[in-house]
Amino acid sequence: MNLQGKNIILGVSGSIAAYKAPMIVRELIKLGAEVRVVMTPSSEQFVSRTVLMNLSKHPVAVDMFEDEVQEGGSWHIHLAHWCDAMLIAPCSATSLARLATGFYDTALSIIACALPKEIPLLIAPAMDSDMWEHPAVLRNIEILKDDGAIIIDPAYGELASGIIGQGRLPEIQELMRQCCLALGMPISDLSIDNEQGIESHEEPLQSKPLYGKQVLITAGPTYERIDDVRFIGNYSSGKMGFALAQKASQLGALVTLITGPVSLKTPIGTIRRLDIESARDMHDMVMKEIAGQDIIIMSAAVADFTPRVLHEGKIKKGEAESMQVDLVKTTDILAELGTIKQQGQMLIGFALESSHHIEYGMKKMTEKGCDMMIVNQANKPNSGFGGDMNTISIIDHSLQVKQFPSMTKHACAEAIFEHIIQLAATS
Numbered sequence: 001m002n003l004q005g006k007n008i009i010l011g012v013s014g015s016i017a018a019y020k021a022p023m024i025v026r027e028l029i030k031l032g033a034e035v036r037v038v039m040t041p042s043s044e045q046f047v048s049r050t051v052l053m054n055l056s057k058h059p060v061a062v063d064m065f066e067d068e069v070q071e072g073g074s075w076h077i078h079l080a081h082w083c084d085a086m087l088i089a090p091c092s093a094t095s096l097a098r099l100a101t102g103f104y105d106t107a108l109s110i111i112a113c114a115l116p117k118e119i120p121l122l123i124a125p126a127m128d129s130d131m132w133e134h135p136a137v138l139r140n141i142e143i144l145k146d147d148g149a150i151i152i153d154p155a156y157g158e159l160a161s162g163i164i165g166q167g168r169l170p171e172i173q174e175l176m177r178q179c180c181l182a183l184g185m186p187i188s189d190l191s192i193d194n195e196q197g198i199e200s201h202e203e204p205l206q207s208k209p210l211y212g213k214q215v216l217i218t219a220g221p222t223y224e225r226i227d228d229v230r231f232i233g234n235y236s237s238g239k240m241g242f243a244l245a246q247k248a249s250q251l252g253a254l255v256t257l258i259t260g261p262v263s264l265k266t267p268i269g270t271i272r273r274l275d276i277e278s279a280r281d282m283h284d285m286v287m288k289e290i291a292g293q294d295i296i297i298m299s300a301a302v303a304d305f306t307p308r309v310l311h312e313g314k315i316k317k318g319e320a321e322s323m324q325v326d327l328v329k330t331t332d333i334l335a336e337l338g339t340i341k342q343q344g345q346m347l348i349g350f351a352l353e354s355s356h357h358i359e360y361g362m363k364k365m366t367e368k369g370c371d372m373m374i375v376n377q378a379n380k381p382n383s384g385f386g387g388d389m390n391t392i393s394i395i396d397h398s399l400q401v402k403q404f405p406s407m408t409k410h411a412c413a414e415a416i417f418e419h420i421i422q423l424a425a426t427s
Contacts, residue, residue, distance in 0.1 A: 001031055001173075001176050001177065001180050001185070002031060002032060002180070002185050003028060003031040003032050003033040003176075003179060003180065003183070003185055004031070004032030004033075005032060005033075006032070006033045006034070006084045006085070006183055006185070007033065007034050007036075007082055007083045007084050008028050008033045008034070008035050008036075008083060008084065008085055008086070008087060008179065009035075009036050009037075009038060009079065009080075009083045009085075009086040009087070009111060010024060010025060010028065010035055010036070010037045010038070010056075010086075010087055010088075010089065011037075011038050011039075011086060011087065011088035011089070011091070011095075011108045011111070011112065012037060012038070012039045012040070012043045012047065012052070012088075012089070012090070012108075013039075013040045013042070013043050013088065013090060013091050013092040013094070013095035013108060014040050014041075014042025014043045014045065014046065014092045014094065014095070015043075015046070015090035015091070015092040015126045015127060015169070016046055016126075016160045017046075017089075017090035017126040017168070017169035018043045018046035018047045018090055019046050019047050020089075020090070020169060020172065021037070021043075021047050021052060021089075021090075022047065022051050022052060022055055023172055024087075024089055024172055024175060025037065025052060025055045025056050026055060027172050027173075027175075027176055028176070028179070029055070029056075031176060031180075035055075035056045035058070036056060036058050036061075036079060036082070036083070037052045037053070037056050037058070037060045037061075038060070038061045038062075038079075038107050038108045038111050039052070039060060039061070039062045039107070039108065040062070040092075040095060040106045040107075040108050041062055041063070041106070042092075042094075044062065049062060061075075061079075061107040061111075062107055063107060064076070064106070064107050064110055076107070076110050076111050076114050077114050079111060079114075080111050080114035080115045080116065080119070081114075081116060083115075083119060084119065084120075084183055085119060085120045085121075085122060085179060085182055085183055086111065086112060086115055086119065086120070086121050086122070087122045087124070087175065087179055088108065088112070088121075088122070088123045088124065089122075089123075089124035089126075089152075089169060089175055090124060090125070090126035090169045091123045091124055091125045091126065092125075092126070092127060093125070093127050093131050093132075093134075093137050095108065095109065096123070096125060096137060096140045096141065096144070097136070097137075097140055099112055099123070099140075099144060099149075100139075100140035100141075100143040100144050100147075101140075101143075117148070120150060120182040120183065121148070121149045121150065122149070122150045122152060122175075122178055122179060122182055123144060123149050123150070123151050123152065124152040124154070124169060124170060124175060124178075125137075125141070125151070125152075125153075125154050125167075126154055126167065126168065126169035127154070127167050128159050128160070128161050128163065128165075128167050129159060129163055129165025129166050129167040130163075130165075131167070132154060132165075132166055132167045133166075142273065142275070145266075145272050145273055146272065146274065148272070150178065150182055150270070151266075152170055152174070152175065152178050152268070153166075153170075153265070153266075153268060154166050154167045154168055154169065154170065155168040155169070155170045155171065155174075156168070178268075181269075181270075182270075184211075208250075208251050208252030209251055209252065209421050210248060210251040210252045210253035210295075210417075210421070211251075211252035211253075212252070212254075213252070213253045213254070213294040213295060214253070214254050214256070214292055214293045214294050214295075215248045215253040215254070215255050215256070215293065215294065215295045215296075215297070216255075216256045216258070216286070216289055216290065216293040216295070216296045216297070217241055217244050217245050217248065217255060217256070217257050217258070217297045217299060218241060218257075218258045218259070218282060218286065218297070218298050218299060218300035218302075218333075219238040219240070219241020219242055219244075219245070219257060219258070219259040219260070219262065219299055219300050220236050220237070220238030220241060220259045220260035220261065220262040220300055220301070221233050221234045221235070221236035221238075221260045221261065221262075221300070221301050221303075222260045222261075222276070222277065222278050222279045222281070222282055222300070222301070222302050222303045223260065223261055223277050223278060223303075224278055224279060224303045224305070224306040224307060224330075225277075225278070225307070225310055226307050226310070226311065226315070226325055227310070227311040227312070227313060227314055227315045228311075228312070228313055228314055229314050230314075230315070232303060232305070232306070232307065232325075232327075233261075233303070234301050234303070234385065235385035236260070236262075236300070236301035236385050237262060237264070237385060237387075238259055238260065238262035238264050238300075239264065239387075239388060239409050240299050240350075240390060240409045240412065240413070241257070241259065241297075241299040241300060242257070242259075242262075242264050242266075242267060243408075243409040243410045243412065243413040244297055244299060244413045244416065244417075245257040245267055245269075245271050246267035246269060246271075246410070246413070247410070247413040247414055247416075247417050248295075248417065249267065249269030249270045249271050250269065251417060251421075253270070253295075254270050254272075255269070255270060255271040255272065256272050256274065256289050256293070257271050257272065257273045257274065258274045258276060258282065258285050258286060258289065258300070259273060259274070259275055259276070259300070260275075260276060260277065260282065260300060260301075260302075261275075261277060274289070278303075278306065279302050279303045279306055279330035279331065279333075280306070280330070280331070282300060282302055282333060283330075283331045283333050283336075286333055286337070287336075290337070290340075293345060294344070294345065294346065295345075295346045295348070295420060296337060296341070296345060296346065296347050296348065297348045297350075297416075298333065298334050298337070298347075298348065298349050298350060299350045299374070300350075301352070301385070302330065302333060303330055304329065304330060305327040305328065305329060305330060306327065306328060306330050307325050307326065307327060307328075308326040308327065308328045309326065332368075334347075334349045334368045334370070335367070335368045335369070337368075337369075338368045338369025338370060339369060341369065346371045346372075346420065346423065346424065347369065347370050347371050347372075348370060348371060348372045348373070348374065348416075348420065349364065349365065349368060349370040349372075349373050349374070350373070350374045350375075350376075351364045351365075351373055351374070351375045351376075352375075352376055352377070352378050352385075353375065353376075353377060353378065354377065354378045357375050357376070357377050357393070358375060358393060358395070358401055360375075361373045361375035361393065361395050362395055362399055362401075365395055365397075365399075370397075371396070371397050371423060372394065372395065372396050372397065372419065372420065372423060373394075373395040374392050374393075374394055374395075374416060375392065375393045375394075375395060376390055376391055376392050376393070377391065388408055388409060389406050389407065389408055389409065390406070390407070390408075390409050390412045391404065391405065391406045391407075392404050392412050392415070392416070394415070394416065394419050396419065396423060397423070402419070
């Protein structure tokens with residue numbers, strides 16, 4: 001890994017993992033970076049300011065108004081513009097809340113606020129697992145992702161409380177790797193591919209085929225509410241869409257992942273996740289995010305019908321012997337995108353069919369103005385909703401069909417992006 005010539009601000013907040021800050025500073029410097037450290041007052045309970053100052057060779061800011069860091073006034077603006085990236089590691093639940101809500105009352109938070117929008121902000125939360133799983137903390141994480149921050153998920157293991165769970169600060173090598181990826185710097189150390197079990201070299205971000213491309217991916221089901229406790233839905237798990245988002249990020253893209261209700265964690269990488277519930281929500285969010293996207297992949301299983309009337313409260317079982325729900329069609333998002341897509345945008349649809357899947361897939365692709373259609377079959381082993389496997393066929397704009405055997409959804413994502421890159425090269 002290499003950070004030669006890069007200027008990094010390390011933010012340290014009041015988590016017990018702050019004791020690792022000196023090691024983080026040392027590793028950043030070892031990789032060639034110049035480092036300035038900013039601390040919250042509570043972090044001094046866990047790590048010495050003097051140690052961080054001696055390691056970084058620069059004054060360490062704790063208070064917003066201290067004389068040592070003033071260099072001609074507006075020091076926080078000058079420091080924010082000096083850096084190539086800011087890494088907050090560890091980031092406590094309190095600092096997360098400050099950043100998410102815009103409560104800038106510490107040197108660390110005011111620097112994060114002053115960062116120019118093109119400067120990456122990497123945040124590595126570290127706290128006990130019960131705190132990490134608290135709804136308020138998870139809401140703040142999503143807010144920060146929406147604001148463009150790169151969240152480095154905490155690791156799983158033994159915590160300071162003795163509990164085993166998610167909340168540990170990731171290994172320092174992972175923090176360095178994320179900094180290199182965010183800055184487009186080469187990662188030359190050997191790593192193990194988790195699925196293949198082989199050694200591989202991570203290539204520089206700029207050399208990846210989708211570097212700088214904006215990719216929008218939809219995933220999961222939609223829930224169409226009948227009343228406050230019941231809904232119409234489907235069996236989509238979101239695994240195919242999440243695999244696509246992970247692969248797009250690995251190929252260098254900036255990914256916007258719009259997902260219906262799923263229980264999946266956001267893949268690590270340059271992925272901004274937006275959660276929705278209904279078909280209307282999905283339509284509105286896609287239309288809001290469509291501008292500037294280079295590739296649009298509509299892999300979500302959006303409901304075709306939704307109840308005409310949403311009942312307030314819960315419909316009581318004893319009120320009638322039967323219940324009828326009047327359904328109306330939802331907006332066909334894929335068809336609408338086919339009519340409004342801009343020059344240079346690539347639109348990829350998904351079709352889940354129970355019979356004549358290739359025939360219907362070709363028809364759907366032509367009618368909806370897609371550049372590519374991914375077809376799979378319902379009610380077949382290793383195909384469609386739910387599991388980790390899928391069986392796909394890819395139809396391109398020239399109506400050429402390539403059929404694949406059953407394989408993992410991650411392998412499907414790799415095949416899909418191989419075709420997307422080939423199509424982009426020839427169009």
